[in-house]
Amino acid sequence: MKKLTLLFVALVTAVSAQVTSTFTAGYRSKDITFGRVSSDVAAYVGTAEVAVGSFRLGANVQNNLKLNDSSLYQIDLIGGYKFFSTLANVEFGTKYVTKGHPVNYDMKNHFRPFVEVGKDIFSIRAMMDLEAQTSNIEGALKHSVDLGLFGLKFIPSINVGYTDVNDALPHSKKEIKYTNMYYGGSADLTWKFISGGLYTVCPSTTKKYATGYRGGVALKF
Numbered sequence: 001m002k003k004l005t006l007l008f009v010a011l012v013t014a015v016s017a018q019v020t021s022t023f024t025a026g027y028r029s030k031d032i033t034f035g036r037v038s039s040d041v042a043a044y045v046g047t048a049e050v051a052v053g054s055f056r057l058g059a060n061v062q063n064n065l066k067l068n069d070s071s072l073y074q075i076d077l078i079g080g081y082k083f084f085s086t087l088a089n090v091e092f093g094t095k096y097v098t099k100g101h102p103v104n105y106d107m108k109n110h111f112r113p114f115v116e117v118g119k120d121i122f123s124i125r126a127m128m129d130l131e132a133q134t135s136n137i138e139g140a141l142k143h144s145v146d147l148g149l150f151g152l153k154f155i156p157s158i159n160v161g162y163t164d165v166n167d168a169l170p171h172s173k174k175e176i177k178y179t180n181m182y183y184g185g186s187a188d189l190t191w192k193f194i195s196g197g198l199y200t201v202c203p204s205t206t207k208k209y210a211t212g213y214r215g216g217v218a219l220k221f
Contacts, residue, residue, distance in 0.1 A: 022218065
């Protein structure tokens with residue numbers, strides 16, 4: 001019995017050492033999806049994520065500030081499995097999106113499987129929206145700079161992407177519409193568990209920047 005108890009304690013300790021939890025709460029002025037502004041109405045945002053070894057489960061909730069009732073603007077459920085390596089980590093997963101108030105001709109629910117490759121400062125993510133028949137690929141560079149002032153850090157990032165509608169798997173380069181590309185970036189300041197900053201995106205179709213701002217707190221366990 002004593003050996004079984006010790007074995008159980010050892011297993012619980014080993015699993016607990018691999019579990020990490022993250023909780024965030026904040027505010028954003030615009031929502032950007034696949035390189036375009038999907039909502040220009042501000043919202044409160046809350047996330048919860050649990051990772052156990054290579055597995056990751058999370059939820060993201062957005063509550064539109066202009067809603068006249070208690071219904072939520074959008075809920076994202078995320079699940080993924082990551083393969084770790086010295087060159088780059090690869091994660092396979094899916095996102096399930098439920099919209100409380102979809103716009104005209106949009107669907108309430110969306111499945112968005114994805115694969116992401118990344119390490120340190122770079123990441124490349126490919127995602128498909130099965131219901132909207134839309135595919136997206138985006139590359140990003142992100143780096144954290146310690147400012148040396150009471151633990152204050154500056155985190156700049158740049159990104160470029162391409163979104164294709166109703167042509168998820170082009171058979172030749174001629175089918176790729178380069179006007180569907182976009183680029184942008186962000187600049188955030190963080191201090192301990194508090195962060196805030198600006199983010200922007202510029203689609204090639206309009207060549208106009210759409211800029212938003214965000215802020216919030218994050219707790220990790």
